Amino acid sequence: MNPELQGRVLPPTEPYLVGREKVREFARAVFATNPINLDPEAARAAGYADVVAPPTFPIVVQELTLAQLLAEPDADIDFSRVVHGDQRFSYTRPVVAGDQLTATLTVSSVKSLGPHSIVVAESVIVDADGAHVVTAVSQLVVRGED
Amino acid sequence: MPTPDFASLTVGDVVAERSFPLTRDSLVRYAGASGDFNPIHYRDDVAAEVGLPGVLAHGMLTMGLAVQPVVDWAGDPGRIADYQVRFTRPVVVDPQAGATIDVTAKVGQLDEAASVVRIDLTVKVGDETVLGKAQVRVSLG
Numbered sequence: 001m002n003p004e005l006q007g008r009v010l011p012p013t014e015p016y017l018v019g020r021e022k023v024r025e026f027a028r029a030v031f032a033t034n035p036i037n038l039d040p041e042a043a044r045a046a047g048y049a050d051v052v053a054p055p056t057f058p059i060v061v062q063e064l065t066l067a068q069l070l071a072e073p074d075a076d077i078d079f080s081r082v083v084h085g086d087q088r089f090s091y092t093r094p095v096v097a098g099d100q101l102t103a104t105l106t107v108s109s110v111k112s113l114g115p116h117s118i119v120v121a122e123s124v125i126v127d128a129d130g131a132h133v134v135t136a137v138s139q140l141v142v143r144g145e146d
Numbered sequence: 147m148p149t150p151d152f153a154s155l156t157v158g159d160v161v162a163e164r165s166f167p168l169t170r171d172s173l174v175r176y177a178g179a180s181g182d183f184n185p186i187h188y189r190d191d192v193a194a195e196v197g198l199p200g201v202l203a204h205g206m207l208t209m210g211l212a213v214q215p216v217v218d219w220a221g222d223p224g225r226i227a228d229y230q231v232r233f234t235r236p237v238v239v240d241p242q243a244g245a246t247i248d249v250t251a252k253v254g255q256l257d258e259a260a261s262v263v264r265i266d267l268t269v270k271v272g273d274e275t276v277l278g279k280a281q282v283r284v285s286l287g
Binding site: 022025026028029030031032033034036037046048052053054055056059060063080083084085086087088089090091093094 | 176205229
């Protein structure tokens with residue numbers, strides 16, 4: 001892959017509107033049992049406007065930025081050789097149904113390790129007011145030719 | 147839901163444990179919910195073609211479920227301040243037997259000034275650890 005990607009900032013994604021049923025569907029898929037993730041009444045009682053998304057839900061929005069990165073014409077990343085190494089989420093607040101989220105990816109680093117490349121991609125996710133919600137960081141390993 | 151009492155916690159305390167039996171259905175459900183339709187997560191032929199030992203659970207599914215015992219312990223998902231993992235070993239999900247992921251959540255570190263507790267997760271399938279450096283920072287302030 002192209003080492004000159006390091007430092008590149010991609011354009012913000014189109015706004016992603018977080019739907020209540022999407023949150024519930026995602027919550028069930030990760031075996032969430034907390035009523036604040038599933039029941040709007042329980043979420044309101046806890047002080048939220050609607051159901052709260054599970055901690056890893058931001059991957060859905062981050063994924064839009066990773067797709068942008070892979071589609072960069074000069075990225076030279078073979079998707080079939082990409083392995084997910086690490087993942088991290090740092091939250092200012094949880095995602096709540098009704099949020100309109102926009103994500104901006106920065107390629108923090110590109111390093112070579114033998115035939116492999118290690119890319120760290122940081123996606124900053126903000127709400128409709130531009131306030132920070134969560135930053136999602138992925139380390140991707142692009143395996144070299146065998 | 148009650149908030150855990152920071153003052154009562156000691157490094158090494160087990161705060162939650164849970165087992166997650168996964169089947170192929172779980173993978174299809176996660177694929178639909180997350181939008182990750184990579185066929186290595188539901189097609190044996192594709193998994194074999196790319197040299198995998200079998201159909202694998204999405205790493206993000208393992209990460210997503212492993213934090214759930216901590217969310218329940220914390221009471222409110224909004225208390226999760228940070229969550230990171232390293233994907234160290236793939237989880238092969240047998241078409242008939244599935245796979246069971248066992249999660250143990252322990253107090254790893256206490257930051258008294260910030261009332262933040264670091265919970266360290268042990269995430270295993272049988273005797274094998276599948277997530278490394280799996281850490282959740284929970285704000286109890």
